[in-house]
Amino acid sequence: MAPDCEDPSSPFAGELFLTLAAEGRLVVDSARADAVISGLERTLSLARARLRVLRIWQHAPAQRVDELPRELADDVVDAVFADQLAPGRLEEAVTELPKYIEAMRQARRLVPPGDAA
Amino acid sequence: MEQIRVALQASDPLSQAGLASYLQSRPELVLVRSADRGEAKVLVVSCDRLTGEVVAMLRRSAAEFGTPVVLVTGEITETELLTAVECRVVAILPRAAVTADRLAHSVLAAANGGGVMPPNLVGELLKHIERLQRDVLTPNGLNASGLTPREIDVLRLMADGLDTNEIAGELCYSERTVKNVIYGVTHRLKLRNRSHAVAYALRAGMI
CATH class of the missing domain: 1.10.10.10 (Winged helix-like DNA-binding domain superfamily/Winged helix DNA-binding domain)
Structure with a gap:
């Protein structure tokens, strides 16, 4: 059964990947799946960290970049600017990336190494 | 030899006739009438672009029959690729590169693949994942x-x-x-x- 249509304006398709994996249509050899999972987990971790920075900044009583340590200031500027360009993208990533990770785990389980893509 | 029943739907008469002749030239394939689409093991769909109308037809077909689809198309974007995969498309052939052999090969693979997507299509999906990560991280x-x-x-x-x-x-x-x-x-x-x-x-x- 195909998933319900995801938001057409969103670049994410986590539900589709979960469906493909659950139905056994998406099959990936274990080495490749592990590499993809590892990359996705790293991206998720970075997205969560950046989202934390963004939230701290949004809840700061006085939003003054020049009062922040330089290491943090650069991250805040990057995070705020990225959020202005694509509002909500990080939140969406933090919700959607785990679906891709789970889909790849399921896709990996379905095939012994070397048997498929 | 068991013949594989194939249904065909093209967006224009010329493509319909051309692809039908390709399919009929292969003894291992048998073309079913449009009305008997439910009996087909593989559906071949030909279109210039994946328009809303084509997607709606593919969705109906996927929901009703769940038949694997070989898509012959002029061009396809990454978003359209995801939509196509969602609608049980298991092979995509560029319109300009279709030959009788390539079409037959894709149809046979779709029929025998048990619904599993072939490596090249999986590769395209993995590219989507890579691009997605870049789009999240780079900004x-x-x-x-x-x-x-x-x-x-x-x-x-x-x-x-x-x-x-x-x-x-x-x-x-x-x-x-x-x-x-x-x-x-x-x-x-x-x-x-x-x-x-x-x-x-x-x-x-x-x-």
Whole structure:
């Protein structure tokens, strides 16, 4: 059964990947799946960290970049600017990336190494 | 030899006639009438673009029959690819490159694949995942290696043999900032020391 249509304006398709994996249509050899999972987990971790920075900044009583340590200031500027360009993208990533990770785990389980893509 | 029943739907009469002749030229394939589409083991759909009308037809077909689809199309975007996959498309053939042999090969693979997508289509889906990660990370000044541009600058100079003081001078940072950057990257990526950090960056192709 195909998933319900995801938001057409969103670049994410986590539900589709979960469906493909659950139905056994998406099959990936274990080495490749592990590499993809590892990359996705790293991206998720970075997205969560950046989202934390963004939230701290949004809840700061006085939003003054020049009062922040330089290491943090650069991250805040990057995070705020990225959020202005694509509002909500990080939140969406933090919700959607785990679906891709789970889909790849399921896709990996379905095939012994070397048997498929 | 058991023949594979194939249904065909093309957006224009010329494509319908051409693809039908390709399919009928193969003894292992048998073309079913449109009304008997439910009996087909594979559906071949031909269109210039994946329009809303084509997608609606594919969705209906997927919901009603769940038949694997071989799509012959002029062009397809990444978003359309995901939609196509959702609608049980298991092979995509560029319209300009379709031959009787290629079409038959795709139809046979679709019929015998048990619904599993072929490696090239899986490869396209994995490219979507790669692009998605770049789209999330790049605007935030990050990349999939887990290193920020500033960390890459510091690691590159470390790899060149510069000490903390020299790196600070080169990048116009304070020594403390350089130390913080190095501490941050080693701590976050669970690296043992500076050499390990440089090796990590080299292996990741970042420096």
